[in-house]
Amino acid sequence: MFKILKSLSKSLGSSAKATEAKPAAAKEGTLLDKVSKVSAAAAKAEPPKSPEEMCGITPKMSKDEVKAQLKLLFRRYNRSASSLDAKLRNEADRMLDAIVQMREKHFGEI
Amino acid sequence: MAEYVGIDLGTTLSGLAYLKPDGNPEIVPNADGERLTPSVVFFESHEDVKLVGSAARDGGEPDRTIFQIKRYMDDPEHLVEIDGKKWTPAEISALILSKLKRDCSKICGDINEVVITVPANFNELARKSTIAAAEMAGMKVRRLVNEPTAAAVYYAHSQGVKGRILVFDMGGGTLDTTILDVDGDSIKILTSEGARHLGGSNFDDILLEAYEEQYKKQTGAALYSGERHRRRVLQATEDAKKMLSKLQRVNDTVANDTNSGIARIDLSRDQFEKMIRNMLTRSVFLVEQALDSAKLKPSDIDHVVLVGGSTRIPKVKSMLEKIFGKTPKSCGNVDECVALGAALFAKKSSRIQEVCNASYGTLAMVYNAKTKEEKLMNSIVIPKNTPIPCSRTQVYQTSEDNERVIEVDITQGEDEDAKFVDVIGRLTLDVPPNRPKGCEVAVTFSYDENQRVRALVVDKQSGRSKEVAVTYKGAGVLSDEELKRRSHHLRAMRIE
Numbered sequence: 001m002f003k004i005l006k007s008l009s010k011s012l013g014s015s016a017k018a019t020e021a022k023p024a025a026a027k028e029g030t031l032l033d034k035v036s037k038v039s040a041a042a043a044k045a046e047p048p049k050s051p052e053e054m055c056g057i058t059p060k061m062s063k064d065e066v067k068a069q070l071k072l073l074f075r076r077y078n079r080s081a082s083s084l085d086a087k088l089r090n091e092a093d094r095m096l097d098a099i100v101q102m103r104e105k106h107f108g109e110i
Numbered sequence: 111m112a113e114y115v116g117i118d119l120g121t122t123l124s125g126l127a128y129l130k131p132d133g134n135p136e137i138v139p140n141a142d143g144e145r146l147t148p149s150v151v152f153f154e155s156h157e158d159v160k161l162v163g164s165a166a167r168d169g170g171e172p173d174r175t176i177f178q179i180k181r182y183m184d185d186p187e188h189l190v191e192i193d194g195k196k197w198t199p200a201e202i203s204a205l206i207l208s209k210l211k212r213d214c215s216k217i218c219g220d221i222n223e224v225v226i227t228v229p230a231n232f233n234e235l236a237r238k239s240t241i242a243a244a245e246m247a248g249m250k251v252r253r254l255v256n257e258p259t260a261a262a263v264y265y266a267h268s269q270g271v272k273g274r275i276l277v278f279d280m281g282g283g284t285l286d287t288t289i290l291d292v293d294g295d296s297i298k299i300l301t302s303e304g305a306r307h308l309g310g311s312n313f314d315d316i317l318l319e320a321y322e323e324q325y326k327k328q329t330g331a332a333l334y335s336g337e338r339h340r341r342r343v344l345q346a347t348e349d350a351k352k353m354l355s356k357l358q359r360v361n362d363t364v365a366n367d368t369n370s371g372i373a374r375i376d377l378s379r380d381q382f383e384k385m386i387r388n389m390l391t392r393s394v395f396l397v398e399q400a401l402d403s404a405k406l407k408p409s410d411i412d413h414v415v416l417v418g419g420s421t422r423i424p425k426v427k428s429m430l431e432k433i434f435g436k437t438p439k440s441c442g443n444v445d446e447c448v449a450l451g452a453a454l455f456a457k458k459s460s461r462i463q464e465v466c467n468a469s470y471g472t473l474a475m476v477y478n479a480k481t482k483e484e485k486l487m488n489s490i491v492i493p494k495n496t497p498i499p500c501s502r503t504q505v506y507q508t509s510e511d512n513e514r515v516i517e518v519d520i521t522q523g524e525d526e527d528a529k530f531v532d533v534i535g536r537l538t539l540d541v542p543p544n545r546p547k548g549c550e551v552a553v554t555f556s557y558d559e560n561q562r563v564r565a566l567v568v569d570k571q572s573g574r575s576k577e578v579a580v581t582y583k584g585a586g587v588l589s590d591e592e593l594k595r596r597s598h599h600l601r602a603m604r605i606e
């Protein structure tokens with residue numbers, strides 16, 4: 001495995017591979033804007049329904065897998081819950097609610 | 111003169127402590143005779159005075175009263191406009207610090223240099239604003255220290271314990287969990303995890319909603335029509351919350367500000383615990399996250415230490431007891447120990463080993479030889495929790511032939527996914543023409559005791575390099591000149 005240095009502007013501008021997953025990113029605006037727009041757009045792409053879908057929990061997953069997934073998501077969204085971008089913050093809050101619900105469903109109440 | 115002084119600039123309450131000649135820290139009361147000063151500022155219009163503390167909290171007009179300014183310390187767009195003048199969060203905080211300095215120095219002697227505490231997960235801009243606030247208030251900041259670290263320093267000092275400690279600090283606005291190793295006077299921080307907006311005032315808001323609902327149900331009317339009355343009811347919900355830490359039930363009556371009658375509020379501890387369960391579950395996640403970060407199990411923790419006013423809630427204690435299988439201890443007065451620890455820290459800082467509060471890295475295309483997949487990722491150079499000061503290097507390759515400018519985005523955050531980290535700066539380096547792709551570029555990050563980060567990029571073939579201090583320079587950071595001007599202005603103000 002090797003790592004190629006890539007800055008955001010290059011990845012957004014020239015590399016098709018890099019932008020593949022994030023079509024909304026190749027717009028104008030500052031770089032930081034782009035980063036936040038990427039995630040806002042990604043969140044909007046498919047309106048999530050159940051907490052299961054929001055957290056990507058499937059019936060096939062083992063208890064350990066569910067736990068690991070919830071931990072990863074908590075770390076991620078707890079961080080964006082302190083974002084300066086109100087949109088990201090609200091989205092994070094909704095995710096955290098779903099994460100808590102999933103925990104209670106699979107592992108019981110605290 | 112008070113040589114070693116610590117200040118806890120809290121979301122809801124602030125306190126100042128100094129180190130007595132016998133080496134023990136002591137809280138210094140303000141001129142109103144209170145050990146802690148509510149972090150509230152009221153801009154009085156008739157006498158042109160800024161009231162800070164209880165008088166501001168209990169008396170003022172809502173649109174001239176500023177609560178919880180700490181929540182906005184990293185928001186360059188958050189300006190408070192009073193009589194046409196725009197105040198930054200740092201300036202409002204400076205008013206609070208000025209009161210502490212003026213009042214307390216009458217008791218403990220002149221205060222020139224201080225240690226100020228901040229939540230462990232305060233970012234660079236919030237830290238800078240805090241330092242600027244102190245400077246405007248006429249104090250030099252010896253060091254910033256993370257709140258749970260300060261609390262642990264005090265706990266270790268007062269209890270003389272040894273071993274691995276988990277500090278659970280739930281205050282008015284933030285939650286911090288920190289794990290540290292203590293052996294006598296020396297302390298090693300292992301990890302800190304925080305939730306920016308999880309604390310007592312969230313619980314007050316939740317109770318306020320319940321009050322609103324009850325009021326509507328019983329009278330058919332809205333509980334408040336303006337901010338002044340909303341504040342009053344919020345104060346009532348906070349009082350009810352505190353009562354529920356002692357009693358199983360509270361009864362309260364509330365009225366609205368438009369004479370729609372009185373409603374009876376009957377609330378049990380059980381109901382309250384249900385209402386805040388979501389928040390508490392988040393706090394359990396955070397504790398587990400801290401354990402994971404330090405690669406520890408609950409049984410590896412020798413002492414669980416409670417800090418912050420919200421840890422008086424019985425459910426908080428029982429929930430931690432369930433996780434750790436031992437009774438959590440509070441270090442004396444839970445809302446004073448941060449300031450007390452900060453005063454101790456002022457003297458002992460050299461014995462305390464701290465860690466990076468966040469991961470720093472850069473964006474890279476990472477090629478996975480197995481899956482043949484290439485993905486834009488956040489490539490971490492200094493992982494969170496690396497003991498500081500430290501310096502780490504990672505070597506990358508250029509991606510294109512004849513690349514003339516190397517651009518390095520500097521990221522802050524743990525996530526591998528580039529979407530979930532902040533790009534906090536960029537370094538560009540001109541390199542010689544006509545080179546094939548795959549040239550090696552070394553990126554080095556260094557991190558000093560004050561949580562400042564530097565980045566160095568070296569093009570290995572040409573030997574060219576560039577270094578920058580990674581700082582927020584843009585909006586929200588005052589120039590030195592502007593800082594001086596504002597401090598001068600502030601010193602002439604009447605603050606009580």
Ligand SMILES: Nc1ncnc2c1ncn2[C@@H]1O[C@H](COP(=O)(O)OP(=O)(O)OP(=O)(O)O)[C@@H](O)[C@H]1O
Pocket residue numbers: 119120121122123124180257280281282283284285309310311348351352353355417418419420421422423444445
């Ligand atoms: N007996 C009690 N029961 C429940 N909550 C309490 C009790 N006493 C105080 N609190 C809450 O504790 C909070 C204040 O705690 P503390 O002084 O530790 O916070 P802070 O330092 O101002 O905030 P932060 O550390 O988040 O910046 C308030 O929300 C208050 O309502």
Ligand SMILES: [Mg+2]
Pocket residue numbers: 118120121257281282418448
């Ligand atoms: Mg506090």
